[in-house]
Amino acid sequence: xxxxxxxxxxxxxxxxxxxxxxxxxxxxxxxxxxxxxxxxxxxxxxxxxxxxxxxxxxxxxxxxxxxxxxxxxxxxxxxxxxxxxxxxxxxxxxxxxxxxxxxxxxxxxxxxxxxxxxxxxxxxxxxxxxxxxxxxxxxxxxxxxxxxxxxxxxxxxxxxxxxxxxxxxxxxxxxxxxxxxxxxxxxxxxxxxxxxxxxxxxxxxxxxxxxxxxxxxxxxxxxxxxxxxxxxxxxxxxxxxxxxxxxxxxxxxxxxxxxxxxxxxxxxxxxxxxxxxxxxxxxxxxxxxxxxxxxxxxxxxxxxxxxxxxxxxxxxxxxxxxxxxxxxxxxxxxxxxxxxxxxxxxxxxxxxxxxxxxxxxxxxxxxxxxxxxxxxxxxxxxxxxxxxxxxxxxxxxxxxxxxxxxxxx
Amino acid sequence: xxxxxxxxxxxxxxxxxxxxxxxxxxxxxxxxxxxxxxxxxxxxxxxxxxxxxxxxxxxxxxxxxxxxxxxxxxxxxxxxxxxxxxxxxxxxxxxxxxxxxxxxxxxxxxxxxxxxxxxxxxxxxxxxxxxxxxxxxxxxxxxxxxxx
Ligand SMILES: Cc1ncc(COP(=O)(O)O)c(C=O)c1O
Numbered sequence: 256x257x258x259x260x261x262x263x264x265x266x267x268x269x270x271x272x273x274x275x276x277x278x279x280x281x282x283x284x285x286x287x288x289x290x291x292x293x294x295x296x297x298x299x300x301x302x303x304x305x306x307x308x309x310x311x312x313x314x315x316x317x318x319x320x321x322x323x324x325x326x327x328x329x330x331x332x333x334x335x336x337x338x339x340x341x342x343x344x345x346x347x348x349x350x351x352x353x354x355x356x357x358x359x360x361x362x363x364x365x366x367x368x369x370x371x372x373x374x375x376x377x378x379x380x381x382x383x384x385x386x387x388x389x390x391x392x393x394x395x396x397x398x399x400x401x402x403x404x405x406x407x408x409x410x411x412x413x414x415x416x417x418x419x420x421x422x423x424x425x426x427x428x429x430x431x432x433x434x435x436x437x438x439x440x441x442x443x444x445x446x447x448x449x450x451x452x453x454x455x456x457x458x459x460x461x462x463x464x465x466x467x468x469x470x471x472x473x474x475x476x477x478x479x480x481x482x483x484x485x486x487x488x489x490x491x492x493x494x495x496x497x498x499x500x501x502x503x504x505x506x507x508x509x510x511x512x513x514x515x516x517x518x519x520x521x522x523x524x525x526x527x528x529x530x531x532x533x534x535x536x537x538x539x540x541x542x543x544x545x546x547x548x549x550x551x552x553x554x555x556x557x558x559x560x561x562x563x564x565x566x567x568x569x570x571x572x573x574x575x576x577x578x579x580x581x582x583x584x585x586x587x588x589x590x591x592x593x594x595x596x597x598x599x600x601x602x603x604x605x606x607x608x609x610x611x612x613x614x615x616x617x618x619x620x621x622x623x624x625x626x627x628x629x630x631x632x633x634x635x636x637x638x639x640x641x642x643x644x645x646x647x648x649x650x651x652x653x654x655x656x657x658x659x660x661x662x663x664x
Numbered sequence: 665x666x667x668x669x670x671x672x673x674x675x676x677x678x679x680x681x682x683x684x685x686x687x688x689x690x691x692x693x694x695x696x697x698x699x700x701x702x703x704x705x706x707x708x709x710x711x712x713x714x715x716x717x718x719x720x721x722x723x724x725x726x727x728x729x730x731x732x733x734x735x736x737x738x739x740x741x742x743x744x745x746x747x748x749x750x751x752x753x754x755x756x757x758x759x760x761x762x763x764x765x766x767x768x769x770x771x772x773x774x775x776x777x778x779x780x781x782x783x784x785x786x787x788x789x790x791x792x793x794x795x796x797x798x799x800x801x802x803x804x805x806x807x808x809x810x811x812x
Pocket of ligand 1: 285351430460
């Protein structure tokens with residue numbers, strides 16, 4: 256295989272660090288992906304030589320910043336294979352994108368008695384905004400259950416959907432189980448049953464692992480965060496079909512999103528401008544564009560094979576530890592492994608691993624209903640990225656084994 | 665930062681495996697719920713306080729070893745003690761896990777000193793404190809405690 260992870264690792268300064276005098280093993284990319292130097296340098300370049308505001312009049316500096324900012328939008332549009340870059344709205348992240356849709360499209364289209372269909376494996380970001388909307392308009396939530404392997408019970412889909420269902424909002428990849436949901440198939444089944452259905456997909460955990468083509472998926476809204484894609488924090492994406500975005504009312508009001516303002520009547524820009532009130536995080540948007548450039552240079556098939564190899568090694572090694580159980584054993588999953596150990600609380604394990612230089616996440620992963628489903632208060636989760644190597648995986652297995660031994664005594 | 669392996673001493677591991685006073689007093693006079701929203705730890709304390717003395721105390725809930733052993737050791741430490749003494753222990757314990765404890769100011773803490781090492785694990789201080797914050801709420805007559 257050509258994939259040279261040792262070369263790729265050179266692009267990530269943080270991976271070279273030591274922690275508590277031990278080499279750092281960053282196994283927490285589902286929380287946030289590390290940025291390659293080219294992204295960090297691009298942001299620095301903007302801040303040192305190009306910093307100003309966008310969409311501000313006649314200065315050459317502002318025009319150039321606007322060009323870079325819009326070029327980054329075009330990059331995102333290509334990355335998702337949208338019909339036009341007008342379908343890409345900048346937001347602060349996945350959470351804000353979902354809230355934007357809930358508060359604009361949702362308020363316009365979801366009425367008393369209507370139903371919103373979610374799944375049992377959603378992140379709080381794709382639950383709470385819908386609960387808030389449902390509560391305020393008198394709609395209700397319907398939930399597609401998850402089976403013991405961590406896959407959606409697709410046979411339930413047709414029963415959960417009803418003529419009252421206005422929206423299906425679901426995650427592409429589970430941040431806890433790693434499950435890759437068969438989004439294309441689900442969308443096609445759901446729209447066959449209810450042609451007027453709108454579908455929103457939370458791509459936060461998908462974009463770093465699988466190629467996304469929104470037109471092939473036939474999805475109406477697709478959302479993700481820059482920082483899960485080796486980009487900076489504070490920037491995210493809302494993709495929406497152009498016709499849908501055009502029909503939606505604006506959300507935040509202010510500068511940038513208007514055509515003209517007077518006491519009698521204010522008119523708004525066309526989308527995406529209509530949804531981008533105020534000064535955006537310009538450097539972050541340009542940084543995300545650069546992250547996409549970086550990832551586009553990697554061979555996706557090789558990345559996939561590399562991640563799957565690490566996933567297999569980690570799963571097999573961890574399973575040998577007495578009392579350890581992996582949550583999420585879907586046949587289609589990304590390199591995310593959640594596990595629980597009999598008699599060892601994830602936070603204690605997290606503290607012990609942290610001391611060995613191993614960065615993982617322990618907790619409910621903002622998916623409390625899913626924790627309830629599996630009757631666990633929390634899990635330990637290791638998430639592997641294209642820059643992880645076998646040494647990272649082996650350190651995880653060995654330190655987990657040692658820590659569990661101490662507890663089991 | 666200290667080595668967490670030293671903090672997870674025998675006493676803590678043992679109390680985590682076999683927590684003392686685990687359960688619920690149905691005819692309690694005082695009770696409180698403790699939450700650590702960051703990690704989802706939950707604790708329910710029930711007490712019988714008569715004549716300013718903690719006659720009985722039990723806890724239930726789920727949490728990490730530091731939280732559970734702290735609750736377990738706390739119940740054994742305050743059972744039979746005067747409310748006033750328990751409040752003093754609460755202050756002493758908080759000072760201990762923050763690295764601010766002194767004998768002259770806070771008095772003896774007995775077995776509780778096994779938690780001293782928590783001061784070197786800043787992210788875990790809240791776990792150790794949760795049972796004590798919950799006890800304080802129960803004794804003050806408020807029924808909810810949160811570490812946030
Ligand atoms: C599946 C999923 N959805 C939504 C989010 C929220 O992303 P953000 O906090 O960047 O808005 C996350 C982040 O952990 C996630 O994993």
